[in-house]
Amino acid sequence: MAAAESDREVPSALCTEFLNFSAKDTALKWIQVTDLYKEVYQHLARYVPKIYCLGPNLNPQSEDLLAQLLLQAPLEWYLCGEDPSTGLAKLEQNNQPSQLCGHVFRVGEPTYSCRECAADPTCVLCMQCFLGSVHKEHRYRMTTSGGGGFCDCGDTEAWKKGPYCQKHEPNISDSCQEDPLAHLSTDMIARCYNVFAIVLKYAVDMLTWDKEDELPPGLEPPDRGDTYYCMLFNDEVHTYEQVIYTLQKAVNCTQKEAVSFATTVDRDGRKSVRFGDFAFCEQAKSVIVRNTSRQSKPLRVQVMHSSVVAHQCFALKALHWLGHVIGYSDALRRILCQVGLERGPEGENSSLVDTLMLCDSKMWKGARNVYHQLFMSSLLMDLKYKKLFAIQFAKNYERLQSDYVKDDHDREFSVTDLSVQMFTVPSLARMLITEENLMTTIIRTFVDHLRHRDLQGRFQFERYTAQQAFKFRRVQSLIGDLKYILISRPTEWSDQLREKFLEGLDTFLELFKCMQGMDPVVRQVGQHIEMEPEWEAAFTLQMKLTHIISMMQEWCATDERVLIEAYKKCLTALTHCHSGFTDGEQPITLSMCGHSVDTIRYCVSQEKVSIHLPVSRLLAGLHVLLSKMEVAYRFPEQLPLSELSPPMLIEHPLRCLVLCAQVHAGMWRRNGFSLVNQIYYYHNVKCRVEMFDKDLIMLQAGASMMDPNHFLMIVLSRFELYHIFSSADCRKSYNRENTNKDVVQQNNTLIEEMLHLIMMVVGERFEAGVGQVEGCDEIKREIIHQLCIRPMAHSELVKALPENENKETGMERVIDSVASFKKPGVTGRGLYELRPECAKQFNLYFHHYSRADQSKAEEAQRKLKRQNGEDMALPPPMLPPFSPLFASLVNILQCDVLLGMLGAVLQWAVEPSGGHWSESMLQRVLHLIGMGLLEEQQQLKNSSEDHDVSFNFTLKISRPGEAPSNTASVLALLENLQNAPHLEVHKDMIRWILKMVASIKTMRELTASTYTVTASGSHGQEEMVCDKDKAERKRKAEMARLRREKIMAQMSEMQRHFINENKELFQQSLEELYASTSTSLEHSPTSSDAALVCVGPRRSRPREKRQVVTCILCQEEQEIRADSKAMVLAAFVQRSTVMSKNRKRPPHDPEHYDPLFMHPDLSFGTHTGSCGHIMHSHCWQRYFEAVQAKEQRRQQRLRVHTSYDVGNGEFLCPLCECLSNTVIPLLPGTKGSNSCEQPGLGQWLKISGQQIKAMHSAHRKLQPVGVDAVEETVEEQCPATENFRIDYTPMSPYSSTIKEMLTTFGTATYKVGLKVHPNEQDPRVPIMCWGSCAYTIQSIERLLVDEEKPLFGSLPCRQDDCLSSLARFGSACWTAASQPSVQGHYIRLVAALIPDPQVETSPCILDIDMLHLLVSVVLSYGSVHSQDSSGLSVDAVQLHFFHLITVAHMVQMLLTSGPEEVTMEQESGGAEREEEEDICTLYNTLRTHLGSSLPEVASGWHLWRCVKTGILPYLRGAALFFHHLNGIPTPPELHALCPGQWEVLCGYLSLPANLLQLYHSQKELLEPLLYGWCSHPGVRQTLQGGGVLVSFPRESNSLIDLPDDYSALINQASSFTCPKSGGDKSRAPTLCLVCGSMLCSQSYCCQTELDGEDVGACTAHTFACGAGVGIFLRVRESQVLFLSGKTKGCFYAPPYLDDYGETDQGLRRGNPLHLCHQRYRKIQKLWRQHSVTEEIGHAQEANQTLVGIDWQHL
């Protein structure tokens, strides 16, 4: 056997048994025995306790191995009847796999659903199947799985189209319906059956076993010792922290162990925390129980015998094994299903599967997971047994749900969660409804669990405890199940289905009856309510049921008979609810305008009223269906129409609407927020479909069956406005006598609300069935009205539209017909804009507008009209006609009561007296009149010639009141109002009305004679009237516009004064900051004639004479001079790895690191940036002290954090709030020397050598005299040069404040750059400053290349200023340090170039970054030059150093150029011939020094290419450096990206265009240096692979490549496991965008210690990978995370967008996401320019909640 070769250690006790054991023999024995069951149990009883659970430290590998050999192998032998390795393979070969994919999802794995083809949203595909399916071209949705569930590929019922992917496409030739068992021999089937029966029984026995100390019969161990486990179980009550704390106390473990225990308990549901004898375990148990029982029920702990635990372990293993074995063959799977579902000895529901399900809530999490998985891979994969299992599941449904409600595990760990796998299959759902009456069972179970009722039997959630709330949440999952079985509508109905559905509906109505009128409210007068009543539970219930209610109606809509029956049942239920409705309420009679009606006396403001009316609303929905399906016209005799009492139908919905009006009017203020919230949800998009909308429909239904006058009087009465309009003289101001302003105000609002309600009753006709519209007209209208407010993003629109149970709004079908899409830029999102032609459908009184929406839309639409030069009236839009059932509603417009009301309001407007009317009231009246006119016009247009149009609104409004009052007609009042000065805003609307009246009159006259004028003709006539008006209006509009502009100008002038000057400055500087051209560089043509040179004795004149700057704090001007007050630049210094070519280099030990030489891999650098704002140093100091003081006060008061860390020297720039942590002093430029004759290279080398010698000896004198002092005195005799005064201590030329600032910036750079405590004495301070200068120059040079910008002239001036001050600071910083130490640095720097025997450890030139060397050596030279009086100019020295280092760099590149690439031999023309020959000479010289370490090269072409491209960044960096250091103007050619830059650049740098001349012209002098460099042992070593070899040019680092499709990332993350907790899925996989590492973020398991503090994986990684700054992608959240240090962080928009140009942070919408390269580049740019920390600062200042987040735990 192959496994015998294992070298794992096997417990010795077993060794002999193991060696003697033969699986084959055992199996053969089993085949012969009669009682196999007993035999196998004996085998298990003997071996299981010997393999599993032998001590405290489990060894899963060896346990599994032994189990495989001793337990599973014989079973497999028995099963196959031969060697299982061949037997199982045979099975697999003969298997015809089913077409189901069945891939079970991991947590976080991406799943796909097709929004076009999926039967419901729970139908999903795995990534593989999706990519091979037709749906990837469809509109799909992507989500991440919560674990569990499987791929539905191949399930024909799950997909309307394309059920198979390419892989699972059925092979037509196969007869797929064949019984899989047909291929197996009966013998095999029998053996298989035996094994499965025994093993499954064993597993079920063990997993459901609840005794701690004994085993089931037949399994007692032969010898049992006193070995126990103390088993801790998971619960959802105690927190991680509590468990960890308790464990440390109870079992004496470390915190780490406790964390590990807790993690396992959480994952597996249980974990043994102690092993030992009984007493030992019992003691731990009592401690745990004692410690956790205080606040809640204690943690569950059991002391279990080791053999029990062992068998349970193997039981889990056995289930795994079964799952594995059935994977070989569908036949085996079917046998297992059969075994599992076989009825047990106890009769019904006693199969093994039943037993498992019914014990589900008693099992621990791990056990449940294992058997659920087995169910999924067996029962749910076999279509035959899936059905049988579904039936058993349905039979047990009530029990399972009750268990689940009590269980404290989440639903994903409950067997009830499997319901989705069966109930969503339409055929199964239908079968379960008809055969198992599942619909009724679900609803009944649900109702049974909601036990809180009031006296009338309604639900009562008032006294609602936390435990009840928990239970209530659980019960809601039943609604989910109900939704699943209803989700697909039946296409054909059987009688049985009808019967069971209607039975279900009956139960449902019982539920509704308990809801009708629940949570009633009574208006609070006098005192404010004391306690906000509970309202959320009732609304949660309503919200959860919303889709169910809609689906019930849709079911009814598919069958006329069902609809009729449902309508009857619903009406009966409503009548039942209303019984006793009029009892005790006296009827009263209302009369008005010659009409009278009886109604009851009821005041919303005084009596109970409820917002919950599901029975009424369901009836309203069914009533609309009667109309829509035309059942009302075709089978009127079958409908109980005569039983309908319209006043009863409208009563409760009307009360509810009045309640809303009264709340708006402020009458219910004392009832607190709960009522306000209820009203909000009533109208909210999540609820309104089955609440507000249906109430309105019920009103329409009722009113259509009533005399409109009666209807309106009842409305008036419920609004408590009847008394105002009913009195004879109502047209006189209605409440002269009423001086209470509040009451007047209230009544005004109520009148407005009532008028609005009337508009809605008459005008809302977009529900199919109410009006004659198509289904999509309604959604179109919703979208139009949303877009009338403003252009909106896709997600905003989705949020504003109701979703159906499939989370679809139906928007995609229609959006393009009403809107056009505008793409997003780099920020922002894509927007939909309303098509202009749709604007005419705008209705200001659209019923789904909130008041805020309404006023925004009004403003937007008026603005639009103004822009188009149209008049400002917003008349009502044309409406579709009503369906016949609702047709009579239009008569409301022309009924006497309404006209009376309209007349009254107009009359009040004519004689405005105090606040007794309002403009919105008038506006609504005008709108209603407009609706009347439009209705009449429509009817006239549509009527045939002879047909008389009975709707005559114009006539009615022209008629004056009758005697005796003789009131003016509505029309007369309007004409009157047209000229009222106080109604300017409404004039356009009044004019529109009068014109309509005139046009209708014309139409009527024409019809009266002969109706010839077509609709368009009448329209034309209207337009003619319009034209004259239009011109006039245009003129007026123009004047108004001019006046407005003037006012605006004045306003902004005032604002400008108001905004303080600082802020204005800020604006300016911001503009400068982002402008692409800089103003600081005037390339003056005056200095032009001679070519510009920036370094060396021939260098050009500096640009500036005098530099004057303004302090942003005190606004004073100040000249920059060495001896004046210091001016400083706010700056931010940070460590950086942005340019690193070697992220593997471990961080330096800060205390001992020598930073003098930068390695060319640039692994760690120090970057300095600035916002460019200048202050006096003393002004800044005062500011900083104030910030500090404020911060101290703040910390004392409350623990508020700020976005900056004052303790660390951080502050925000006082002007632009940019994060800063130090300041750089501004220094004047150096003066050019008058160049007298300067020494050449040879002479200078000699002078320099002498100076260095002199310094060596001087420094040695300073040190205590050592042992070999004598020897050295000889040399001391030659303090050679007379012009070098080594003892001379130069005076610092700087004022005291500048000196102070030199120290400040130096110390800050040192502190941040090395991550050490500040120490201004440390000799490394100046080194860090030079390094930062070089690094910053290099980073800016890279940035310019990456952005494809020219070298000069394109930097924002803040960076120019920053570079200048850095360079000049660098050249001055030695004055603040000890001169000998700076000279010491200088000596060591020079020694790296010119070998110096007295310097021992010089790095080899392959280990030196040359720009760093150049900058450091030039900047440190100042300390040497100060003692030189020979007239040697700094310029000459700079040039010599520059040339030397350039040669060194070329050599460096030749050494690293690598082998020649195989390219076509390219011979260049004569131009570069010289360079090629020269470089060959140089290369061959190097080869003579180094020999075979360097490959042979045939032509110089390749070498010259390498050197020329490789050296360019260095030359550009040098140009930037010398330009800023010396202040030399720049050649115009370098301000653009044009060819010929090389020559210009070389010229500016005082270099020959053929760089090799540097070497050839000084060959003799350079030869020894070359030899010196090459003979450094480090060179040979590195070239032979012993070090980090960097090749040039160094490419800019980029953020990692991201896949185009976001789901690829999700998939990658889903297979990522936590690196610390052995194979666990990480909860928050997070990708480092810098290096591509995946991390396990925000989790205990991966916390590590960083500087004595526990930090999350991201923070820890940040320090290793980004020197404290990190850019991550949180994959599950689709969110970019910026981190800086341990305390700063922010989230940033991800670079992934959906097709609508929107990001999806949190992955909530599930639209496919694709990489937006532009946005990713923007993030990359932030990183490359070192702005991440700055970005975090700005984000935190803008959003204070970001400050409070514990970023270090991510």
Ligand SMILES: [Zn+2]
């Ligand atoms: Zn699949």
Ligand SMILES: [Zn+2]
């Ligand atoms: Zn597939």
Ligand SMILES: [Zn+2]
């Ligand atoms: Zn599709």
Ligand SMILES: [Zn+2]
């Ligand atoms: Zn100042």
Ligand SMILES: [Zn+2]
């Ligand atoms: Zn600033």
Ligand SMILES: [Zn+2]
């Ligand atoms: Zn990284």
Ligand SMILES: [Zn+2]
């Ligand atoms: Zn982890």
